[in-house]
Amino acid sequence: MTAPQATVQAMLEGRRADTGRRRQRVLAALAEAAKNGTDTSVAAIARRAGVDRTFLYRHRDLLAQIHAQAAEPAATPGRHGPAVSRASLKADLAAADARTARLATRVRRLEQRLSEVLGDQVWRESGIGGPDDSEQLKARITTLEQQLIDLELKLQERDDDLAAARAANRELMAQLNRQADRSPNLPG
Numbered sequence: 495m496t497a498p499q500a501t502v503q504a505m506l507e508g509r510r511a512d513t514g515r516r517r518q519r520v521l522a523a524l525a526e527a528a529k530n531g532t533d534t535s536v537a538a539i540a541r542r543a544g545v546d547r548t549f550l551y552r553h554r555d556l557l558a559q560i561h562a563q564a565a566e567p568a569a570t571p572g573r574h575g576p577a578v579s580r581a582s583l584k585a586d587l588a589a590a591d592a593r594t595a596r597l598a599t600r601v602r603r604l605e606q607r608l609s610e611v612l613g614d615q616v617w618r619e620s621g622i623g624g625p626d627d628s629e630q631l632k633a634r635i636t637t638l639e640q641q642l643i644d645l646e647l648k649l650q651e652r653d654d655d656l657a658a659a660r661a662a663n664r665e666l667m668a669q670l671n672r673q674a675d676r677s678p679n680l681p682g
Contacts, residue, residue: 519543520556524563534564 495503523542527534539560540547550557564580 516543516545516549517553517556520545520550520553521559524559528563534560536560 520539520543523539524534526532526542527539532538536547536550536557540550550560
């Protein structure tokens, strides 16, 4: 081996050794996170191991281990029962959001109903009386409109009768006046 080749070989071995040390630090940070139940995100593991996040993205096997550990429930020291994972927290949050939306809809309905009930109560207590049903009001309007039409027809008939009576009265008066003009010998 020549001197340049030996230098290149030494550099490659040094790089491999550095990568091995970094990998060991990442694995140790993963084990510590699993033991303590701390955050297992890519950024948190990279920070604990003292490596750049790009190192983790270049080594897919380490990245897969981080994601797998993040998906598993974390062991919480001193506690028994199921641990909390990011997926379970997201599911809980989605369920809480859905429940909040349902409760908000129910509150709006209850507020509307309360407003109607209080409005009816105030209406009755004011002495004016309770509001009539709209169908009853429509029926009453229809009845009153029909009565108005009937009364207008009766008024028209009476106007016609009055006009006929006036015409007859004028004709009778004219006849009486003509008779009075023809008989001059009436004492007067």
